[in-house]
């Protein structure tokens with residue numbers, strides 16, 4: 001299939017491009033390079049450098065590639081930044097989605113696969129979160145993702161649009177050091193940064209009602225996330241119904257468990273600094289991933305050791321980072 005991945009020069013997008021190419025698809029990328037870098041793409045991957053906000057150019061690029069399906073990954077993703085700069089998030093993510101759907105309509109593209117997020121659930125209650133759980137985003141970022149899902153459903157109700165939305169949980173790791181996440185918003189890169197700088201990593205709260213008092217999250221390897229996109233495209237090609245799917249392992253890991261794994265894998269004997277809990281952090285957010293297993297035959301294959309190990313390999317291979325011994 002001829003596919004355009006928006007945000008394909010970013011961390012997750014580049015892994016998605018790789019997985020789709022492995023499945024034999026003809027993939028081009030639209031990216032404004034605001035956080036992405038072209039070195040994540042092979043030389044033979046067509047890259048259209050433009051913002052998804054530029055509807056005319058997006059439509060032109062979709063036509064130029066003969067696009068049949070858009071994988072819309074491009075977005076801003078930092079929860080705390082979305083609280084400080086909500087208008088920027090609504091512009092990039094929500095108006096961005098409006099622009100992509102408009103361009104698809106102009107270019108006659110009838111299929112979209114969308115990068116959503118577990119942030120749509122806010123602070124869920126219960127052990128596992130399934131796709132029927134109440135959506136109550138706790139940040140402007142989460143709201144932008146929920147609004148995009150709603151926009152897709154509304155357009156699909158009025159047209160013949162086929163769609164899938166994948167709600168990723170905590171994405172981490174790397175399939176290749178060159179494709180790694182270079183941001184430092186998430187726990188695992190924050191831990192590496194702290195231990196390489198010789199300061200104890202901070203953990204926020206150790207009195208949550210969880211097995212060791214720290215927050216529990218569902219860490220999913222980015223290569224598994226990418227494979228879920230390949231499975232979704234196979235499903236869309238063979239007439240699977242439009243749907244929302246959680247992308248997680250179904251198993252939770254506490255912050256302390258991440259610390260112990262990072263100690264073992266890095267070989268660094270570091271301690272951590274317990275800070276007060278952060279507002280809005282829920283005790284546990286773990287996916288029920290049964291729906292995608294049943295519907296598309298996908299399930300995660302990598303465990304926490306693979307995630308932390310691959311992230312550490314990428315981190316320590318970055319020459320600009322001084323790795324303390």
Ligand SMILES: NC(=O)c1ccc[n+]([C@@H]2O[C@H](COP(=O)([O-])OP(=O)(O)OC[C@H]3O[C@@H](n4cnc5c(N)ncnc54)[C@H](O)[C@@H]3O)[C@@H](O)[C@H]2O)c1
Pocket residue numbers: 006007008009010011012013030031032033034035036037050051052053072073074075076077092096115116117118167168169170171172
């Ligand atoms: N990383 C996670 O844990 C996580 C979890 C849930 C959902 N997501 C979602 O996954 C997607 C990808 O996240 P990521 O971690 O790869 O982030 P990233 O910042 O590495 O990638 C985003 C890509 O989109 C591009 N981009 C941003 N705004 C654009 C615009 N207006 N026009 C064109 N390109 C634009 C960036 O240059 C970058 O290449 C986002 O939609 C994010 O909300 C990420």
